[in-house]
Amino acid sequence: MPKERFPRWQKRLLLFAALGLALTGMGQMPIFSRYYIADIPGLGWLGDYEITAALHLALAVVLLFVLGMFVAGWLGKGEGRPRLTAAGWQRVVLYGALAVTGLVRVLQNGALPLVEPLAVRYLDWTHLGLAMGLLVFAVSQGRKESLRRSRG
Amino acid sequence: MNRRAFLKTLGTGAGVLAAPTAATTLLARDAAAASGEQLATLYDLSKCIGCGACVEACREAHASDYPQPKKPFPKMYPARVKAEDFSDKRDIDDRLTPYNWLFIQSATVTRDGAPVTVNMPRRCMHCVHPPCVELCPWGSAVRYDNGAVGIDPTICLGGAKCRTVCPWGVPQRQTGVGLYLDLLPAFAGNGVMYKCDRCQTRVAGGGKPVCLEVCPEGVQTIGPRSEIIAAAHALAKATGGFIYGETENGGTNTLYVSPVPFADLGAALQTGPGRPGLHAAADVMGKEQNLATAVLLAPLAGLAAGLLRLTSRVKTAARKEDDHA
Numbered sequence: 001m002p003k004e005r006f007p008r009w010q011k012r013l014l015l016f017a018a019l020g021l022a023l024t025g026m027g028q029m030p031i032f033s034r035y036y037i038a039d040i041p042g043l044g045w046l047g048d049y050e051i052t053a054a055l056h057l058a059l060a061v062v063l064l065f066v067l068g069m070f071v072a073g074w075l076g077k078g079e080g081r082p083r084l085t086a087a088g089w090q091r092v093v094l095y096g097a098l099a100v101t102g103l104v105r106v107l108q109n110g111a112l113p114l115v116e117p118l119a120v121r122y123l124d125w126t127h128l129g130l131a132m133g134l135l136v137f138a139v140s141q142g143r144k145e146s147l148r149r150s151r152g
Numbered sequence: 153m154n155r156r157a158f159l160k161t162l163g164t165g166a167g168v169l170a171a172p173t174a175a176t177t178l179l180a181r182d183a184a185a186a187s188g189e190q191l192a193t194l195y196d197l198s199k200c201i202g203c204g205a206c207v208e209a210c211r212e213a214h215a216s217d218y219p220q221p222k223k224p225f226p227k228m229y230p231a232r233v234k235a236e237d238f239s240d241k242r243d244i245d246d247r248l249t250p251y252n253w254l255f256i257q258s259a260t261v262t263r264d265g266a267p268v269t270v271n272m273p274r275r276c277m278h279c280v281h282p283p284c285v286e287l288c289p290w291g292s293a294v295r296y297d298n299g300a301v302g303i304d305p306t307i308c309l310g311g312a313k314c315r316t317v318c319p320w321g322v323p324q325r326q327t328g329v330g331l332y333l334d335l336l337p338a339f340a341g342n343g344v345m346y347k348c349d350r351c352q353t354r355v356a357g358g359g360k361p362v363c364l365e366v367c368p369e370g371v372q373t374i375g376p377r378s379e380i381i382a383a384a385h386a387l388a389k390a391t392g393g394f395i396y397g398e399t400e401n402g403g404t405n406t407l408y409v410s411p412v413p414f415a416d417l418g419a420a421l422q423t424g425p426g427r428p429g430l431h432a433a434a435d436v437m438g439k440e441q442n443l444a445t446a447v448l449l450a451p452l453a454g455l456a457a458g459l460l461r462l463t464s465r466v467k468t469a470a471r472k473e474d475d476h477a
Contacts, residue, residue: 028289030311031340034233049287049317050439057443061450068454069461076462099451106444109286109437121291121307128289 006073010066017063018095018134024059025131027052057106064099088146094134101127190280190299192380192405193350193361195273196387199369202256202271206363206372207245210254210275213351213362217305218242218251219344221328226337233342235327247426248274250326250346254363257427259420263412270410270417273363273371274428275348276301276322277397277404280377283436284314284323293323293345298356299377299405302349307331310343317436319401320428323347377405384409402435 027046032038038047045051074081084092101123108115108123115123225235238244242251254275260267282301285293292308295301303314303323309332314323323345332341351361359365364372373383384395384407396414397407410417418430 028287028313030313030316035230036232049313050436053287054440054443057440057447061443061446064447064450065454065457068451068456069458070454072455072458073462076459103448103451106447109281110441110444110448117294117296118304120294121304124289124291 006070010069013062014066014070017059017066020059021056021063022131022135024052024056025128028056060102060106064103067095067099083148085145085148087141087144088148090137090141091146094130094137098127098130098134101130189297190377190405191355191374192278192299192377192407193364193372193374194380194384194387195372195406195408197270197272197371197408197410198391198393199371200256200271200273201369202258203368204245204256205366205368206273207252207254207256209362209366210348211245211252213354214253217346219305219326219329219346221326221343222333223328225328226333228342229338236325236343237327238324239326239328247424248322248324248347248428249426250324250344253346253348255427257421259417261412261416261420263416268412270412272408272410272417275363275406276350277320277401277406278348278350279401280403280405281401281435281437283317283319283401286437287317288314296352296356300350300352300355302352303345303347305330305344305346308344309335309341310345311341312345314345319431319433319436321425322428324426380405380407396430400433402438 023046026032028049032043033047038044104114105120105123105127107113108120219239221237221239223239225237228235238249238251241249245252246255248255254273257272257274258269259272260269262268278299278301280299282293282295284303285295285301290307290309290311292304293301293314294304308330310325310327310330312323312325315321315325324347325343325345327343330341330344332343335341351359351363355361360374361372364374373380375383381398384398387393387409388395391409391411393409393411394413395407395409397404408414414430421427421429423429
């Protein structure tokens with residue numbers, strides 16, 4: 001039996017990281033405390049910016065690592081790789097742009113500020129907008145295959 | 153690649169992170185601060201007589217920047233969300249408010265058996281790595297290239313995260329003003345956060361912060377951060393003084409030199425909302441530095457792991473072919 005192109009456990013890891021990033025990303029805004037969610041026993045950490053920011057970074061490590069593996073596997077297949085469906089392309093664009101805007105934001109806070117101070121807002125809004133886009137995609141198209149079925 | 157191989161590769165990645173060279177390069181987060189572009193200010197507190205001329209000048213210079221809220225405020229939900237309103241208390245000048253971005257904090261301590269009163273002009277410290285800027289989810293808190301930190305009142309939604317993450321709780325909120333009124337005022341946002349921007353407009357035009365210009369005692373000086381640090385050390389050495397702001401929160405662009413230890417001053421101060429203390433503030437953003445470095449290396453580690461997987465597959469296929477030959 002041929003090996004799966006992207007093993008199921010990697011896809012599950014990606015889903016876990018993406019859901020965690022969505023939750024901790026929301027936690028960067030002051031909403032969990034406002035709307036009593038951080039008052040639910042066991043969810044107090046959602047109202048702690050230090051914890052949610054650290055978790056957002058830790059989950060980003062997992063997501064970016066898996067995405068990197070997918071990219072290497074995809075490119076490495078050369079001409080033999082199956083074609084992407086429309087949903088596949090949408091996934092690539094959404095995850096890719098989220099990863100790039102996130103990485104640029106980390107660089108901005110660190111050693112390599114690439115964005116003018118007054119333009120950082122557009123970076124943040126794009127990252128937030130893409131996350132919302134991914135949520136809409138997941139709800140409406142989430143079950144669609146990314147790869148076209150190979151013939152025969 | 154199976155789970156074990158995955159974990160092994162992840163372990164290799166962690167090893168790379170620990171390698172001093174990579175870490176040093178990526179952790180060079182103070183490069184901008186050391187480049188000479190960032191300006192810092194130095195307060196010689198032995199000179200401050202607490203006359204309040206700086207406070208008065210600040211209020212005059214920024215009068216047109218102060219909030220003009222619309223009343224009544226839109227009702228906010230849920231009920232726990234409270235309005236913060238200083239519009240009827242604009243005269244308050246003994247703490248930070250949306251209408252008072254600088255105040256004089258005074259404390260009397262005993263030094264060598266004699267009472268010593270120290271007056272400290274307090275405002276935003278303008279951190280080198282400001283948590284308010286680096287953690288603002290909306291991009292409204294801004295770190296300018298000259299080392300000053302400001303909040304753009306045209307887009308700030310008043311969530312007050314900046315105040316929560318600021319080691320000194322500096323930014324102050326005024327409800328009933330700003331962008332949130334045009335979005336969902338009942339359910340998101342709560343006004344605009346205000347604080348000292350170190351007279352960004354004046355400084356960008358070649359001037360100096362107004363508090364510095366009007367001081368009759370010449371308490372404050374401004375210059376490239378490295379020069380200000382050197383001057384602070386020279387002053388502290390010459391007078392037997394103590395420095396605050398050089399290393400607090402990982403380094404700030406506001407250095408105080410006091411004739412008495414800041415721990416003694418801090419213990420004698422009245423602190424609370426709008427009245428920051430003098431604690432040894434830990435480096436808020438520094439805590440995340442290792443994770444941030446890991447984020448930057450993760451895609452490369454993933455690519456490397458993917459390539460390893462491909463290589464092992466090619467080898468396995470070649471071996472199988474040999475077996476069948």
